[in-house]
Every structure is written in structure tokens, then in C-alpha cells.
Amino acid sequence: MRYVFALILSVLATSLCAQERAWEDRALFGAADTPRMLHVLSSTDIALFAPIAESFVADTPGIAIEYYVAGTADIDRIMRKSPDRFDMAISSAMDLQFKLANDGYALALDGFDHPDWAEWRQSVFAFTSEPAAIVLNRAAFAGAQMPQTRQALIRRLRDTPEQFRGKVGTYDVRQSGLGYLFATQDARTSETFWRLMEVMGNLDAQLYCCSSDMIEDVAAGRLFVAYNVLGSYAEARKDLSDAIEIVLPADFRTVMMRTALVSSEAPDPALARSFMEHLLTQQSGGTSAALALPLLDLQKPGSEQSTIQLEPALLTYLDRLKTERFIKEWEDAIIQ
Amino acid sequence: MSDLIRSSASLRQRLTLVLIGGAGVLALVLYFGVRLYATQIAQQGQDDILRASVTAILDTAVIRDDRLEIDFPYAALSMLNTPSDDRVFYAIRQDGTLVSGYSELPQPLGTLAPAASWSVPYQGADLRLTTAARSLIAGDSDTTITVTVAQTQDALSVTLAQISRNVAFFGAGFFVLAVLLSFWATASTIGPLNRLAQSVTRRGPQDLSPVAKPVPAEMVPLVASLNTLMGRLDQSLTRSEDFIAEAAHRVRTPLATVRSHAETTLQRVDDEENRSALRAMIRAIDESSRAAGQLLDHAMTTFRADHLDRQNTNLSELVQDLISGLEPVAEMKDISFRLRTEKDVTVSADPILVQNAIRNLIDNALKYSPAESDIVVSVAQEDMAVVRICDAGPGFPKDHMAGLVDRFARGENAKGITGSGLGLTIAHDVALAHNGTLELSNAKGGGACVTFSL
Numbered sequence: 001m002r003y004v005f006a007l008i009l010s011v012l013a014t015s016l017c018a019q020e021r022a023w024e025d026r027a028l029f030g031a032a033d034t035p036r037m038l039h040v041l042s043s044t045d046i047a048l049f050a051p052i053a054e055s056f057v058a059d060t061p062g063i064a065i066e067y068y069v070a071g072t073a074d075i076d077r078i079m080r081k082s083p084d085r086f087d088m089a090i091s092s093a094m095d096l097q098f099k100l101a102n103d104g105y106a107l108a109l110d111g112f113d114h115p116d117w118a119e120w121r122q123s124v125f126a127f128t129s130e131p132a133a134i135v136l137n138r139a140a141f142a143g144a145q146m147p148q149t150r151q152a153l154i155r156r157l158r159d160t161p162e163q164f165r166g167k168v169g170t171y172d173v174r175q176s177g178l179g180y181l182f183a184t185q186d187a188r189t190s191e192t193f194w195r196l197m198e199v200m201g202n203l204d205a206q207l208y209c210c211s212s213d214m215i216e217d218v219a220a221g222r223l224f225v226a227y228n229v230l231g232s233y234a235e236a237r238k239d240l241s242d243a244i245e246i247v248l249p250a251d252f253r254t255v256m257m258r259t260a261l262v263s264s265e266a267p268d269p270a271l272a273r274s275f276m277e278h279l280l281t282q283q284s285g286g287t288s289a290a291l292a293l294p295l296l297d298l299q300k301p302g303s304e305q306s307t308i309q310l311e312p313a314l315l316t317y318l319d320r321l322k323t324e325r326f327i328k329e330w331e332d333a334i335i336q
Numbered sequence: 337m338s339d340l341i342r343s344s345a346s347l348r349q350r351l352t353l354v355l356i357g358g359a360g361v362l363a364l365v366l367y368f369g370v371r372l373y374a375t376q377i378a379q380q381g382q383d384d385i386l387r388a389s390v391t392a393i394l395d396t397a398v399i400r401d402d403r404l405e406i407d408f409p410y411a412a413l414s415m416l417n418t419p420s421d422d423r424v425f426y427a428i429r430q431d432g433t434l435v436s437g438y439s440e441l442p443q444p445l446g447t448l449a450p451a452a453s454w455s456v457p458y459q460g461a462d463l464r465l466t467t468a469a470r471s472l473i474a475g476d477s478d479t480t481i482t483v484t485v486a487q488t489q490d491a492l493s494v495t496l497a498q499i500s501r502n503v504a505f506f507g508a509g510f511f512v513l514a515v516l517l518s519f520w521a522t523a524s525t526i527g528p529l530n531r532l533a534q535s536v537t538r539r540g541p542q543d544l545s546p547v548a549k550p551v552p553a554e555m556v557p558l559v560a561s562l563n564t565l566m567g568r569l570d571q572s573l574t575r576s577e578d579f580i581a582e583a584a585h586r587v588r589t590p591l592a593t594v595r596s597h598a599e600t601t602l603q604r605v606d607d608e609e610n611r612s613a614l615r616a617m618i619r620a621i622d623e624s625s626r627a628a629g630q631l632l633d634h635a636m637t638t639f640r641a642d643h644l645d646r647q648n649t650n651l652s653e654l655v656q657d658l659i660s661g662l663e664p665v666a667e668m669k670d671i672s673f674r675l676r677t678e679k680d681v682t683v684s685a686d687p688i689l690v691q692n693a694i695r696n697l698i699d700n701a702l703k704y705s706p707a708e709s710d711i712v713v714s715v716a717q718e719d720m721a722v723v724r725i726c727d728a729g730p731g732f733p734k735d736h737m738a739g740l741v742d743r744f745a746r747g748e749n750a751k752g753i754t755g756s757g758l759g760l761t762i763a764h765d766v767a768l769a770h771n772g773t774l775e776l777s778n779a780k781g782g783g784a785c786v787t788f789s790l
Binding site: 102104116120121122188309311312313315316319320321322325 | 423
């Protein structure tokens with residue numbers, strides 16, 4: 001009997017640990033003993049999200065925000081497995097957020113005056129516009145012109161392959177939901193993407209889970225070129241601005257919108273709603289330079305379509321067959 | 337008269353109600369019909385897009401190295417984007433086994449047409465599904481790929497609500513218009529009936545001529561029977577008037593013979609008792625012949641009223657002549673006439689009828705006047721030509737003065753005075769035939785006044 005009990009305990013502990021390990025970072029805004037606690041699961045770094053969370057806690061007495069950082073794929077998994085665990089999910093992987101809402105995991109919040117193209121079913125709300133950028137090491141490109149397009153970058157890499165061998169990096173699309181989203185949208189837009197991947201593969205490309213790691217490696221000189229890095233993260237690292245150059249490709253841009261949704265089984269939907277209101281107001285109308293996150297570009301995406309649309313087509317590359325095929329092609333290109 | 341006729345439901349009301357009711361039914365049929373049709377079309381539109389999406393996915397299915405590959409385009413799901421952000425589900429199955437997509441998506445029941453659409457409730461919403469299948473050759477064997485694409489119907493219901501609202505407005509407008517039209521149609525249908533009724537009502541009392549104005553075809557039988565009825569009535573009236581005139585005429589002549597015999601006998605008889613019996617006899621004969629005369633006058637009035645022979649008639653002279661003729665009768669009762677006439681009061685009238693009327697009026701005055709009194713006769717041109725005859729008799733009974741002009745009506749206070757009761761009737765009929773009036777009144781100091789205006 002004692003063994004059984006111990007077994008149960010150990011299983012419980014392991015499962016708890018497994019759940020604990022699901023997030024990478026954790027922060028608490030406000031006092032720990034407040035009666036109302038908003039649980040947010042997010043892919044956004046704490047430093048970038050802190051201003052928004054702190055202003056909300058300051059404005060609303062008696063509440064606190066428990067903030068967990070996790071990878072986009074983990075967020076999707078956790079929200080599906082236990083939708084009552086968190087009030088809110090914030091992610092840069094638009095496709096996964098869209099699928100959560102499509103599958104009924106998001107609560108519809110009516111009454112928000114949010115642009116039609118920046119929300120879906122009043123469940124998924126976009127609150128930033130963030131382009132994918134090429135981050136370059138200034139020292140490596142000293143004395144030469146910085147490549148402004150993918151073509152120029154390809155030429156540069158081909159011209160001096162020895163200089164860049166092992167010094168190019170991009171997202172590992174098998175690990176990062178955002179990396180996968182950027183890669184699929186790039187592939188959809190232009191064949192140049194595949195050529196770039198092949199060139200990078202030839203140069204023994206390094207693969208990363210996260211933008212911040214890539215930025216730090218470029219700044220430290222371990223990488224010369226990082227492709228499809230979140231421009232917003234690079235901009236935020238003012239301390240590294242001397243070492244890195246952020247290039248928004250001139251040929252075409254892929255702009256991601258960070259999205260938030262309230263869980264259909266949120267423990268405190270009213271609080272989640274007021275936080276969502278705060279978030280959207282700050283991000284779509286706010287002018288405060290103190291905000292670390294880029295604002296939502298309120299100009300409706302025009303004909304030079306670059307912003308990824310919140311539409312059913314986002315499900316396309318989440319299809320199992322499509323994913324398998326895409327990852328196989330990507331591996332063929334980049335892993336030599 | 338009309339309150340004696342039992343009226344069933346009004347034709348106008350019935351017609352209006354039938355038309356409005358019909359319009360209401362038509363408006364409802366229009367509403368539901370158009371809505372049903374619009375629903376079908378909108379549903380057809382959604383099905384078409386779903387089918388296009390299924391086709392786009394199915395077309396990319398290939399078997400490569402004995403493995404199924406489906407590299408469907410971005411547009412396959414992008415085309416399902418709607419303004420209402422409808423949810424989208426799909427399932428790709430190979431020989432019934434899920435390969436990719438939503439495993440819980442319902443599968444079609446039974447065998448399928450090339451591409452079939454159907455609806456199921458799913459997660460609290462109405463889901464529209466379209467499925468199509470395709471056979472591929474995998475090595476030596478066949479394999480069947482089935483693709484189902486499904487979409488919620490939010491945008492569709494928004495469209496339908498919009499259509500319903502528009503069609504409702506349309507139907508209501510149609511109904512209001514139809515109601516207005518039905519009022520107009522009813523009025524124009526009932527119009528000829530009203531006009532016929534008015535033209536019959538406006539007729540003079542003696543006018544029994546057939547209706548000559550054209551009437552709508554539907555009313556011809558009614559008007560024809562009415563005309564026949566009036567014809568028969570006219571004929572029978574004429575016959576009875578003729579009969580009365582003939583009878584009066586036949587009676588008058590023998591009466592005159594009897595009277596002259598009685599007068600001759602009166603001069604020969606000495607016995608006072610016999611003389612008074614004879615005088616009574618002569619008075620009775622006089623009364624009978626007077627009544628016969630009045631019957632003749634009345635018959636003539638009735639006859640001539642329909643065919644007035646209007647001439648310029650000098651009313652002053654006519655009255656003057658009449659009084660001269662009646663002077664001897666008046667003298668017998670010691671009654672004197674006081675005539676006040678304006679000179680040459682002229683009217684356009686049938687002189688024989690007017691003479692008849694005034695003679696009867698003066699005759700009446702003579703009859704009701706006590707001995708040694710005056711009868712004032714005046715002729716004047718006022719708004720109309722007026723002949724006024726006032727006597728010093730008992731006057732008219734106040735209670736039913738109006739009824740005195742009816743045939744054979746006599747005043748309550750006329751008992752003991754012989755008379756037929758036709759005098760006022762004749763004068764009244766003559767006045768009416770000339771669009772004139774006959775007014776009865778009592779003078780202040782007693783006595784009756786009759787005002788005959790033409």
C-alpha cells in the first residue's frame with residue numbers, strides 16, 4: 001500500500017514537474033496576495049511585455065498578473081490540454097492562435113472597436129505589427145554596402161562563402177512556431193526564399209529557437225547574418241545597436257501581428273476582458289514611447305500586401321501533410 | 337323608404353375586404369417565396385465555394401512512392417474567408433482513414449454523389465459540409481481519397497437576415513399599394529351603382545319613364561327589370577287615373593240632370609217638409625258633382641304634370657277672371673272677395689293647371705268661410721310669383737298641417753263641411769310640377785292662409 005501511495009506521489013510530482021517545465025520564464029506583476037489574479041501565457045519576452053502589464057496593474061487596484069513565457073508550440077499545446085489553466089494566451093504564431101479560435105478554444109468578446117482585419121470572430125485580436133528582419137553584424141560588413149534585399153544577400157553570401165561559413169543563422173522551423181510561420185509565408189511569396197535557404201544550407205547554417213539568441217550571437221560576432229529575426233526584439237536591444245544592423249528587406253516584407261485571445265474556459269473572463277481592452281487601447285491608439293512593443297499599424301494593409309492576414313488560409317500550413325512536406329523541403333535545403 | 341329595405345353586407349365593404357385580403361395573402365406568399373428562393377441561392381453560393389475548395393484540395397492529391405501527398409494551395413482555404421469570419425474545418429481521408437485535418441468532422445452517410453453538400457449541428461453552430469472523392473492508382477491497387485470541407489453559416493445567416501428585412505419592406509410596400517388600389521377599384525366599381533341610385537332618387541314623383549343612360553353590362557339585367565317594373569306601374573297608374581276621370585265624367589252628367597229635376601220639383605212642392613228634403617238633396621247633389629269635378633281636376637293635374645304646356649301666363653288676370661266666375665257662389669253665402677293684385681304678374685306655367693289649382697284653393701276658402709266674411713286674395717311678385725288666399729274660417733289644425741296635402745286628407749275641424757279633400761292635393765301637385773311650393777299657415781287673427789308660389 002505504501003508503495004502504491006509513493007508511486008502515485010511520484011507520478012504526480014513528475015507530471016507537475018513536466019507541467020512546470022512547460023514554461024521558460026515567469027513573472028508576477030503586482031502583489032502576490034491580491035484577490036484577483038490574471039493568468040497570462042505568452043510567447044513575448046517579459047522585458048517587452050512589462051510596461052503594458054505594469055500600467056494595467058497600476059490602473060486597476062486589487063489585481064495582479066501572473067505572466068508565463070513559453071514557446072508558441074507549447075502555448076498551443078497547453079491551451080488545448082487545459083483551457084481552464086490560463087485566462088489569456090498571447091502568441092506571435094498567428095496560425096496557431098487562429099486555429100485555437102477556429103477550434104473553439106477562444107472566447108468571443110464583443111463590443112471592441114477594433115479594425116476588422118485585425119481581429120477574427122472577435123476572438124483573436126492583433127495588437128502589434130512586427131516585420132521579419134535580417135540582422136547583420138556591422139563589423140563583418142564594414143567597408144561594404146549592407147545588402148538591402150534577399151537577392152543582394154544571396155549574391156554576397158555566394159561571392160565570399162568562406163567568410164560566412166558557419167556564420168549564418170535562422171529559425172529552426174521545426175522548433176519555433178513563429179519561425180515556421182515566417183518561413184511558410186516567405187515561401188508562399190517568393191521562390192527567392194528557397195534559394196536563400198539553399199545558400200545558407202551550403203554555408204552550414206546555424207538553427208535557433210528564438211530571436212533573442214540570434215540577436216545576441218550576431219552582436220557577439222558568433223553570427224554575421226541572422227535571417228527572419230523579429231525586428232522588434234532587435235530594436236529593443238538598444239545596448240547592442242552599435243554592433244548590429246537591422247535590415248527590413250526591400251524586395252518584400254513579411255509582417256506578423258502578435259495576437260491575444262481569451263480562453264473559452266478562462267477562470268476570470270471579466271478581468272481578462274478588461275486587460276484585453278487595456279492592451280488594445282494602448283497598442284492601437286497609444287503614443288507612449290515607453291511602450292516596448294511595437295504598435296499595431298492602423299493603416300489597413302494595402303495592395304503591397306505584406307501583413308499576414310487573419311484568415312482561414314492560415315490553417316493551410318498547419319495541415320499535417322503540408323507540414324511534413326514543407327519541413328522535408330526545408331531540411332533538404334538547409335541541412336546539407 | 338330605404339330603412340324598410342333589409343341590407344345584407346355592403347358590396348363596397350365586401351369588395352374592399354376581398355381585395356385587401358387577397359393583397360395580404362399575395363404579400364405573404366411573396367415574402368415567404370422570395371425568402372425561400374433567396375435562401376436557396378445563398379446556400380447554393382456557399383456550396384459552390386465549398387465545392388471549389390474541395391476540388392482545389394482534391395486536385396493536388398498524388399501518390400508518390402506509394403505515399404499520398406496533398407500539397408493543396410493557400411487559396412483552397414483562403415477562398416472560405418467571409419465577412420462574418422466563419423469557422424472552417426476540413427478532413428482528408430484515404431479509404432475511410434483520416435490522413436489529415438479534423439478527425440471529429442462528420443462523415444457523409446451512405447454513398448455520395450460526385451460532390452454532395454449537407455448540414456449538421458456542430459459545436460453549437462450549424463455547419464455546412466461538402467464532400468467529394470477521387471480514385472488514385474497506388475501501385476497495383478486503387479485508393480480513394482475523400483475530402484470534406486466545412487464552414488459555419490454566420491455570414492449566410494447575416495445575408496439571409498438582410499434579405500428577409502428587405503423582402504419584408506418590399507412585401508409591406510406592396511401590401512400598402514394594393515390596399516390603396518383596392519379602395520380605388522372599389523370606388524370606381526361601385527360608382528355607376530351610386531349614379532343610377534341618384535338619378536332614380538332625383539326623379540319627380542310622377543316620372544316613371546325608363547332609365548335611358550348607359551349602365552355597365554353587369555347592371556343591365558337589373559335596370560331592365562327596373563324599367564319593366566316602372567313601365568307596368570306607369571301603365572297601371574294611367575289606367576286607374578283614366579278610370580277615375582271616366583267615372584267622374586260619367587257621374588257628373590246624370591247628376592246635373594237629377595239636380596235640374598230636383599229644382600223643378602222644389603218649385604212645385606209647397607209642403608215645407610218636402611221642400612227641405614229636396615234642398616238637402618240638391619246640396620248632396622252639388623257636393624257629389626263638386627267631388628266629381630275635383631277628381632277630374634286631379635286626374636288632369638296628374639296627366640298634365642308630366643307634360644307641362646308652359647306658356648307666359650298673366651297670373652293677375654287669371655286670378656281676376658276666376659274670382660269673377662266665383663262671385664255668384666260667394667254672394668249666396670254673403671261672402672265678399674277682397675282682391676289685392678299687382679299688375680301683370682307673369683309666370684311661365686301651364687295656365688290650365690294653375691287655374692285648376694287656384695280655383696280649388698278659392699273653392700276651399702269659400703267652403704270653410706263663415707257667412708258675411710271676407711276672403712283676401714293677393715297676387716304679388718316676390719322671389720317667386722305668389723298667390724295668397726286668406727279666409728276667416730277656423731284655420732288649419734296645427735298638429736298635422738303637413739299631412740293635409742295628401743289625397744283625401746281632411747282637417748279634424750272640417751267635420752260637418754262637405755268636401756273630398758282633394759283641393760290642397762291638386763294645388764300642391766301643380767306647385768310641385770312647376771318647381772313651386774304650397775305653404776299652409778294660420779293668420780294671426782284666425783283663419784287659414786294658403787300661399788301658392790310658382
